[in-house]
Amino acid sequence: MTTDTPARLLHLLSLLQTPREWPGGELAGRLGVSRRTLRRDIDRLRELGYPVRATRGADGGYRLVAGKAMPPLVLDDEEAVAIAVGLRAGAGHAVEGVEEASVRALAKLEQVLPARLRHRVSTLQAATVPLTSGDGALVAPETLTVMASAVAGTERLRFAYRAADGTESRRLTEPYQLVSTGRRWYLVAYDLGREDWRIFRVDRVTEPFATGARFDSREMPEGSAAEFLRRSMYGRGREAYDLVVVFAAPADVVGRKLGSFLGTPEPLTETSCRLRATTDAPLNWLAFRLADLGHPFTVEEPRQLATAMRTLAERLTGATAPSAGHP
Incomplete structure (x- = not known):
């Protein structure tokens, strides 16, 4: 019989998180307690926010069901490793739609992983080779997790950085936010050495170290890290325009693929949404970016973007048209 109540509650919770209904007698036997003690333990879990549903019957039963809030999860070793490897793969290769939330989750998980499990995760990661697309700009998951932890803890961050021209430097920064554009990760931070805001491509960062200094x-x-990044990448001298685009796809799907540059689409129906934004992004780039999402859409504003879309369509059609004598 387990006399350590916290340990017994964790064991009970681990059993209940298996998607099945447990007969009361079987649960009590697994825990080595009486049915009365089991009922008290179930009540304790409910007080902690875990929605445990009881069923009537000869033996009765218990099942953990969905509630209004997300209670803490208890993972066994295999589950923790599987989740960490999955999050590392997605974050490390800047998979489109994997946003800052996945990096925060990875940072939280790796912070509490025992050393033996952290070693297993690293071993699995080193033994697999991803098939990637795009420009091949890969990011070390460890770099992202260190940065995400520094952002969350408002800790100064040191790292080595290689600029586009190959120049290498050491930076001491106050990290503000990580921004994903779908293909790349960027760190927006205040550079203490330059005494100004800077943007760093995360795939060019090495040896990140959270100093512990708050x-x-x-x-x-610019009000937000995404807006600062957008204006820095696409210039401040161009005239801004109002963008209105309607997509034949759910708002959450479009939002994940589009990233945070242009804001969040508003749902119209379950299968459509509208994006409204003020932007000065190049029209040709925006036309290609919208087409690259892979969902039908209609440009309502501005007129110049509709023209750019037609020009892009004509170029693509011309590129696939058969030449004379070669049907």
Whole structure:
């Protein structure tokens, strides 16, 4: 019989998180307690926010069901390794639709993984080779998790950085936010050495180290990290325009693929949404980006973007048209 109540509750919770209904007698036997003690333990779990449903019958039964809030999960070794490997793969290769939430989850999980499991995760990661597309800009998952933890904890972050021209430097920063564009990750941070805001491509960062020194968050000059990144990448001198696009796809699907540059689409129906934004992004780039999402859409504004879309369509059609004498 398990006399350690916290340990017994964790064991009970682990059993209940298996998707099945447990007869009361079987649960009591697994825990080595009486049915009365089992009922008290079930009540304790309910008080902690776990929605445990009881069923009537000769033996009765218990099942963990979905509730209004997400209670803490208890994972066994195999489950923890599987989740960590999956999150590492998605975050490390900047898979489109894998946003900042997955990096935060990976940072939380790796923070509490025992050393033996962390070693298993690293071994599995090293033994697999991904088939990737795009420009091949890969990101070390460890780099993302260190950065995400520094952002969440408002800790100053040191790292080595290689610029586009190959120049290498050491930076001491106050990290503000990680931004994903679908193909790449960027860190928006205040560079203490340059005394200004800077943007760093995460795949060019090595040796990240959270110093432990806390800082007070500064006010972002553009209001948000995504807006600061967008304006820095596409220039500040162009005229902004209002963008309105309707997609024949759910808002959450379009939002995941589009990233955070242009804001969040608003749902119209279960299978359609509308994107409204003010942007100065190049029209040709935007036309290609929208077409690359893979969902039918209609450009309502601006007129210049509709023209750019027709030009892009004509170029693509011309590229596939048979030449004379070669049907």
